[in-house]
Amino acid sequence: MNEMSKPVTAVSPTTLARMIALVGEKNAITDKEKQTPYLVEFRALWTGHTPVVLRPGSTREVSELLKIASETTTAIIPQGGNTGLVGGQIPHNGEIVLSLNRMDKIRELDPISNTITCEAGVTLQRAREAAAGVDRLYPQLLPSEGSCTIGGNLSTNAGGTAALTHGVARSHALGLEVVLADGRVLNNLNKLKKDNTGYDLKNLFIGAEGTLGVITAAVLRLVPRPKSVETAWAAIPSVQAAVDLLGLATEISAGGVTSFEIMAREGIDIVIKHGGARDPLAAKSPYSVLIELSSQRHEGLRDQMEQILAEGLEKGLVLDATICESVEQAKTFWRIRELFGEMQGREGGSIKHDISVPVANIPAFIEEGNAAARKLIPGCRPMPFGHVGDGNIHYNITQPVGADKAEYLKRWDDMNDTIYKIVLKYGGSVSAEHGVGIVKRDYLPKIKDPVAYELMKTLKRTLDPKGILNPGKVL
Ligand SMILES: Cc1cc2nc3c(=O)[nH]c(=O)nc-3n(C[C@H](O)[C@H](O)[C@H](O)COP(=O)(O)OP(=O)(O)OC[C@H]3O[C@@H](n4cnc5c(N)ncnc54)[C@H](O)[C@@H]3O)c2cc1C
Structure with missing residues (x-):
C-alpha cells in the first residue's frame, strides 16, 4: 500500500450525525440513487461509495465540518463538478464526499480592478457569463465548462484550449480562501497583482487536487473581451x-x-x-x-x-x-x-495519455510514440490531438479494429510505461493538465526529482497531519 493512502475506518454514527446536523438533513445525501451523480466518474471508469454526500452552504460550515473530521480522523473527498479525469474526486474507499456545489455565489465583480470573486462551486460557464456581462473575459475555457467548477479548475490547475495565450488556472488566481484540514480558514482573498509579503501560499493549493485544503472562494483575474x-x-x-x-x-x-x-x-x-x-x-x-x-x-x-x-x-x-x-x-x-x-470510445477501448513535451519535441515524440505503440500492440491506432502551443498532446491509442476491448485495456499499464519512457526522454511531463489523482500517483516516485517528491510529502504531513484530505490521491 502507498505510504500516504491510509485505510479508511468506518465513520461512526455519532460523527455522521454531527456532520449531517451541521449542514441540515436536506443538504446531506444518504439515498444511494441520489448519490449516483457524485459517485460515478464522467466516463464511468470508476464508481465510488460513501455514507453521505455533504453539501455545505458557507465557508463557516466547511470549516466546522473539517474541525469534526480532524477531531475524529474522518476522511473527506472535496468535489466540484465531478468532471475530473484522474479519479481524484471519487470516494474509492467509502470516504465522505464534501460537495462544494451549493457554494455558488459570485461574491463580487470589479471591472475596474478586473477581478471576479467566486465561491468554489460556481461553474466555469457562469463565471465566464458573469464576466461577459461587464464586458470582460474570464479566459479559462474547457469543454466541460457547463459542469466543472472554479474550485475544481483551481484544484486541478486546469489547462484547456485558451492556455496558449492566457495560461492555466494558476495564472488566473489572484487570491484564495481555503479551509485547512483542521478547520482554520486561510483568508487570502486579495485582488493584488503585486504582493511580495513572503511565501505565495495560494499556489500550494492550486493543483493540489484537494489534498492540502478545501478551496471555498477565489479572486480571479479578468481580461478585456476580444473585439x-x-x-x-x-x-x-x-x-x-x-x-x-x-x-x-x-x-x-x-x-x-x-x-x-x-x-x-x-x-x-x-x-x-x-x-x-x-x-x-x-x-x-x-x-x-x-x-x-x-x-x-x-x-x-x-x-x-x-x-x-x-x-x-x-x-x-x-x-x-x-x-x-x-x-x-x-x-x-x-x-x-x-x-x-x-x-x-465508439471504436472500442482507448488507452489515454495526457502528456506534455517542449513544443520543439512534439514531432519526434509523436513519431517515436506511434512506432513504439504499434510495436507493442500491432494494429493499434494512435490518435494524437490537443494543444500544440502548450506542448500538451492527448496521446490516445484506440484498439485495433475488431480486437476484444477488455483484452486490449489489460495492456493499459504496459502501454503507459512505453509511452511515458518516450515522454521523459524528451523532457516532458506524464500529466500535463488533468492532474495525478489515482491514475498517475504511483508514477510520481519514479519520475519526480527525489527532493521534490520528499518536499511534497513534507507539505502534506504539515498541512494535513492526520491524512484526512483526499487520502490516497496524488501521493
Ligand atoms: C468533456 C471533458 C473535457 C475536459 N477538458 C479538459 C481540458 O481541456 N483541460 C483540462 O485541464 N481538463 C479538462 N477536463 C477535466 C476537468 O473538467 C477538469 O479537471 C476540471 O478542472 C475539474 O473540475 P471539477 O469542478 O469537475 O472538479 P472535480 O472533478 O469535482 O474534482 C477534481 C479534483 O479537484 C478536487 N477539488 C474539487 N473541488 C475542490 C475544492 N473546492 N477544493 C479542493 N479540492 C477540490 C477534487 O478532490 C479532485 O481531486 C475535461 C473533462 C471533461 C469531462
Missing part, C-alpha cells in the same frame, strides 16, 4: 508542419494565437463517422489544425489569418484551408475538436 476573433481549419502534411505553422502564426499575429489544436486524420474520420460532423475540407490530410486568433482591434485580423494560411501554403506547411464565415461555422469546427476524444 474580433477569426477561426480557420487547415489540412497539414505532418506534425512538424503544425509546429512550424504555429511559429508562423505567432509571428504574423504578433502573439494573437488564442488556440492551436492538432487532430490526427483517423480521429477526425471517427468523429465524422460517429459524431455526425462534416469534414470542413475535401482534402484527406494526415493531420489538421484548428487555429483561432483574437484581437482587441475590430479590423485587421482576417488579413492576418489569410496571410498565415497563404504563407503556410507557399511553404508547404498547409495543403488546404478554410476560414470560418460565421460564429455558427466556427462552432461546427470546434465541435469536431470537442468530440475528438469522446468519439474514440
Whole structure:
C-alpha cells in the first residue's frame, strides 16, 4: 500500500450525525440513487461509495465540518463538478464526499480592478457569463465548462484550449480562501497583482487536487473581451508542419494565437463517422489544425489569418484551408475538436495519455510514440490531438479494429510505461493538465526529482497531519 493512502475506518454514527446536523438533513445525501451523480466518474471508469454526500452552504460550515473530521480522523473527498479525469474526486474507499456545489455565489465583480470573486462551486460557464456581462473575459475555457467548477479548475490547475495565450488556472488566481484540514480558514482573498509579503501560499493549493485544503472562494483575474476573433481549419502534411505553422502564426499575429489544436486524420474520420460532423475540407490530410486568433482591434485580423494560411501554403506547411464565415461555422469546427476524444470510445477501448513535451519535441515524440505503440500492440491506432502551443498532446491509442476491448485495456499499464519512457526522454511531463489523482500517483516516485517528491510529502504531513484530505490521491 502507498505510504500516504491510509485505510479508511468506518465513520461512526455519532460523527455522521454531527456532520449531517451541521449542514441540515436536506443538504446531506444518504439515498444511494441520489448519490449516483457524485459517485460515478464522467466516463464511468470508476464508481465510488460513501455514507453521505455533504453539501455545505458557507465557508463557516466547511470549516466546522473539517474541525469534526480532524477531531475524529474522518476522511473527506472535496468535489466540484465531478468532471475530473484522474479519479481524484471519487470516494474509492467509502470516504465522505464534501460537495462544494451549493457554494455558488459570485461574491463580487470589479471591472475596474478586473477581478471576479467566486465561491468554489460556481461553474466555469457562469463565471465566464458573469464576466461577459461587464464586458470582460474570464479566459479559462474547457469543454466541460457547463459542469466543472472554479474550485475544481483551481484544484486541478486546469489547462484547456485558451492556455496558449492566457495560461492555466494558476495564472488566473489572484487570491484564495481555503479551509485547512483542521478547520482554520486561510483568508487570502486579495485582488493584488503585486504582493511580495513572503511565501505565495495560494499556489500550494492550486493543483493540489484537494489534498492540502478545501478551496471555498477565489479572486480571479479578468481580461478585456476580444473585439474580433477569426477561426480557420487547415489540412497539414505532418506534425512538424503544425509546429512550424504555429511559429508562423505567432509571428504574423504578433502573439494573437488564442488556440492551436492538432487532430490526427483517423480521429477526425471517427468523429465524422460517429459524431455526425462534416469534414470542413475535401482534402484527406494526415493531420489538421484548428487555429483561432483574437484581437482587441475590430479590423485587421482576417488579413492576418489569410496571410498565415497563404504563407503556410507557399511553404508547404498547409495543403488546404478554410476560414470560418460565421460564429455558427466556427462552432461546427470546434465541435469536431470537442468530440475528438469522446468519439474514440465508439471504436472500442482507448488507452489515454495526457502528456506534455517542449513544443520543439512534439514531432519526434509523436513519431517515436506511434512506432513504439504499434510495436507493442500491432494494429493499434494512435490518435494524437490537443494543444500544440502548450506542448500538451492527448496521446490516445484506440484498439485495433475488431480486437476484444477488455483484452486490449489489460495492456493499459504496459502501454503507459512505453509511452511515458518516450515522454521523459524528451523532457516532458506524464500529466500535463488533468492532474495525478489515482491514475498517475504511483508514477510520481519514479519520475519526480527525489527532493521534490520528499518536499511534497513534507507539505502534506504539515498541512494535513492526520491524512484526512483526499487520502490516497496524488501521493
Ligand atoms: C468533456 C471533458 C473535457 C475536459 N477538458 C479538459 C481540458 O481541456 N483541460 C483540462 O485541464 N481538463 C479538462 N477536463 C477535466 C476537468 O473538467 C477538469 O479537471 C476540471 O478542472 C475539474 O473540475 P471539477 O469542478 O469537475 O472538479 P472535480 O472533478 O469535482 O474534482 C477534481 C479534483 O479537484 C478536487 N477539488 C474539487 N473541488 C475542490 C475544492 N473546492 N477544493 C479542493 N479540492 C477540490 C477534487 O478532490 C479532485 O481531486 C475535461 C473533462 C471533461 C469531462
